[in-house]
Amino acid sequence: MRMLIVGGTQFVGRHIVEAALANGHDVTLLHRGKTGGDLYPEARHIIADRNGDLSALEHERWDATIDVSAYQPEQVGRLADVLSTGHYTFISTVSVYADPPPGYTEDARLREDDSYGGRKVACERVTQTRFKDPLILRLPYVVGPYDHLVRFTWWVKRIAAGGEILAPGHPDEPIQLIDARDLAKWTLTMTEMPNPGIFHPSGPAERLSFGELLTAMQQGTDATLTWVDPEFLIARGVGHEDLPLWPALDEEAAVNQADPAKAINAGLTLRPLRETIEDLRNEPPQPGRLGREREAELLREWRQR
Numbered sequence: 425m426r427m428l429i430v431g432g433t434q435f436v437g438r439h440i441v442e443a444a445l446a447n448g449h450d451v452t453l454l455h456r457g458k459t460g461g462d463l464y465p466e467a468r469h470i471i472a473d474r475n476g477d478l479s480a481l482e483h484e485r486w487d488a489t490i491d492v493s494a495y496q497p498e499q500v501g502r503l504a505d506v507l508s509t510g511h512y513t514f515i516s517t518v519s520v521y522a523d524p525p526p527g528y529t530e531d532a533r534l535r536e537d538d539s540y541g542g543r544k545v546a547c548e549r550v551t552q553t554r555f556k557d558p559l560i561l562r563l564p565y566v567v568g569p570y571d572h573l574v575r576f577t578w579w580v581k582r583i584a585a586g587g588e589i590l591a592p593g594h595p596d597e598p599i600q601l602i603d604a605r606d607l608a609k610w611t612l613t614m615t616e617m618p619n620p621g622i623f624h625p626s627g628p629a630e631r632l633s634f635g636e637l638l639t640a641m642q643q644g645t646d647a648t649l650t651w652v653d654p655e656f657l658i659a660r661g662v663g664h665e666d667l668p669l670w671p672a673l674d675e676e677a678a679v680n681q682a683d684p685a686k687a688i689n690a691g692l693t694l695r696p697l698r699e700t701i702e703d704l705r706n707e708p709p710q711p712g713r714l715g716r717e718r719e720a721e722l723l724r725e726w727r728q729r
């Protein structure tokens with residue numbers, strides 16, 4: 425298959441490119457050459473800003489386009505102006521939902537505001553208007569190698585370093601995620617389906633709590649978890665920049681409670697969580713986030729309260 429990936433050199437797109445190359449597809453990447461420009465010499469690279477001149481795409485034929493890097497509806501529209509052939513996949517997010525109820529499905533109400541999620545809703549609408557039978561994937565937290573956002577990987581590395589770990593909030597809060605490699609594999613399968621539709625591939629299949637997640641990361645380390653009340657941390661200015669993934673700080677309370685059945689029934693398979701964790705233990709050290717000194721200080725204060 426001749427496949428165009430719009431993006432493809434950072435994280436989510438990078439795994440899609442790797443899966444496509446491994447499947448023997450003829451892959452073209454469109455990007456500006458700023459992020460990972462020397463990656464994938466075996467693929468063709470079109471160096472262009474998607475907000476600028478896209479005429480390089482005009483007289484080409486692709487069987488499938490996977491758009492990983494659109495955040496504004498105009499970006500999807502401009503692509504539709506120049507792509508005359510093939511199937512289109514839009515990578516979206518579960519942030520599109522407006523205060524979804526626990527167990528929400530893909531037909532839950534969407535945001536109408538000018539937030540990240542609201543703009544992705546607008547992108548989805550252009551996708552549905554301009555492309556025939558598109559695939560729209562609303563992603564939960566994506567985890568795995570190359571993750572430049574240093575969220576899940578930060579926790580794996582912090583817990584692997586051992587000692588007393590400040591665990592925020594309540595261990596029973598649900599969390600959902602997908603390994604980027606499982607997502608990439610399934611995305612490619614779905615691009616070949618006629619009329620695929622909209623999915624949120626929010627793993628795992630069974631409920632996972634934040635406590636179970638951190639406990640899984642703790643296996644084989646000498647780390648101990650000390651759960652600290654959310655009010656205590658919030659009052660001290662501790663947020664997602666310090667302690668990523670903390671579910672209570674997600675904007676929509678039930679965002680981590682999507683029903684993944686539609687994606688799973690459509691063939692999504694998810695590797696065991698421990699595999700993802702083990703693969704990330706050897707990642708380079710992850711800078712940023714809550715420093716060890718600040719963590720120790722907060723834990724001391726928590727005990728003395």
Ligand SMILES: NC(=O)c1ccc[n+]([C@@H]2O[C@H](COP(=O)([O-])OP(=O)(O)OC[C@H]3O[C@@H](n4cnc5c(N)ncnc54)[C@H](OP(=O)(O)O)[C@@H]3O)[C@@H](O)[C@H]2O)c1
Binds near residue numbers: 434515517564
């Ligand atoms: N990570 C998560 O947990 C998560 C959760 C939900 C949804 N998502 C969605 O997943 C996607 C994120 O994927 P990613 O960033 O990891 O994808 P990626 O495709 O691996 O990286 C982004 C790509 O876009 C290119 N790019 C950025 N601006 C561009 C422009 N103006 N013109 C042309 N190319 C441009 C970058 O290359 P250059 O810099 O070289 O141009 C890079 O190749 C987004 O759609 C996001 O909404 C992610």
